[in-house]
Amino acid sequence: MTESQNMGIAERKERERELKRSMMLEAAEALIREKGLEHLNMDEVAERAEVSKGSLYQYFNNKTDLVLGICHKASIMMNTMTAKVLTEDKTGLEMVYQIGINYLKFAGEHPEFYRAMRFLENYKDTDQAKNSEYLSMCGQNRQESFRVMVRAIQIGMQDGSINSSYNPEELALLLWSTSHGVVNMAYMHQNAEHFKLLDHLGIDLETIFNGYMKLIGQGMEAKQC
């Protein structure tokens, strides 16, 4: 057998491995969608993915790692969406707005991914998550999206749509955290009957987000006074 044949097999195996991993993740995603993350259980994932439990554990360190695998997928999707905004013909401020709206829509359309991403926040470092490759990859992706946000702000400062008296990174951090807060609230209002602050106000997601952008937008805008 030649070396190239060897390589071919190795590559095919790697492909097959990735495919199987991906099937397992999809099984878990479906179960989260159907029953909620809190009822996810490894036996069911195995059954749904049509593999044995043992196989599952050959592809993921543990349950947390599996969920982190979903986070990772989600973070890639988010990254792709976010990066694309930079290429659009928009002012920096509009880009910032678009990034936020995308995030909001993402959470609305893929609650299972959003849920998995939030799960990540609930684990201290000292945990099982520690040995997860996914964790660090998620971190990198988050970092990358954050840099895009910083970039959008810098563009805005150049084109005059954003007040350049701010430190771009600090501003990005604030936009990041406030928009996460808003999206989270929107998600909770949709998905958790308890936790509603305003039952009566028929809150539609985009309206809320527009309110948010209006509020925060004035603080960001270059002053015209």
Next chain:
Amino acid sequence: MTESQNMGIAERKERERELKRSMMLEAAEALIREKGLEHLNMDEVAERAEVSKGSLYQYFNNKTDLVLGICHKASIMMNTMTAKVLTEDKTGLEMVYQIGINYLKFAGEHPEFYRAMRFLENYKDTDQAKNSEYLSMCGQNRQESFRVMVRAIQIGMQDGSINSSYNPEELALLLWSTSHGVVNMAYMHQNAEHFKLLDHLGIDLETIFNGYMKLIGQGMEAKQC
């Protein structure tokens, strides 16, 4: 035995019951502080509280209910703090700021309570939480704090410190969610090594929050242009 004696005993029993309940909660809080919520386990809570596991379950429906008990304590503390702000000699805008800072400090000083409160967000209604009295009491308290926020905004609109073109409730909702986002980010930066967006920026909590208030404050202020 007279009826008043009967009442006395009933009252004493109730007091004792509350005391024991409170001891159990404190045991759980200590364990959360020491090992993190994710490692909380009922056998250890029982041991720490010097009662049997069975007793624990006589006071709390289940583990979730126990954590909700901590949430409830936390929500009372928050409520008290928040309500007090309204009595201070401040403009509405300053009150809003103070409420936010209080929340930030609360999360920093009582991570175990903050952690428990966030836990609450991670459970869908369909869960064990459903039969918990604590859940609805937490909801009421949250609602109450929210009303205080609305009130502060209304005061601000009266005294001219807050732009009265907003709907007070909508504005309160936005302040609520954005400040939660900021506090959460601050908490994560402090307590989770992963999840840092800005390692290099030596972020101090108050600075961040001041940045937030500056940003959002401009959108809230009555226009002077």
Next chain:
DNA sequence: CCATATTTTGACTTTCAGTCATTTTTTGAA
């Protein structure tokens, strides 16, 4: 076709939430 390496399997172990029959303590009347 066989020997070796890789992958899959599911029965087993462990951990922990939650239960419940039994024991202990408290109550209130005789």
Next chain:
DNA sequence: TTCAAAAAATGACTGAAAGTCAAAATATGG
């Protein structure tokens, strides 16, 4: 003080679900 009934406390037990591992099945390469 005594005793029966009620209330509370106990911890051994059950069940569910995470995680393991020796054995079986499959793939590889000579």
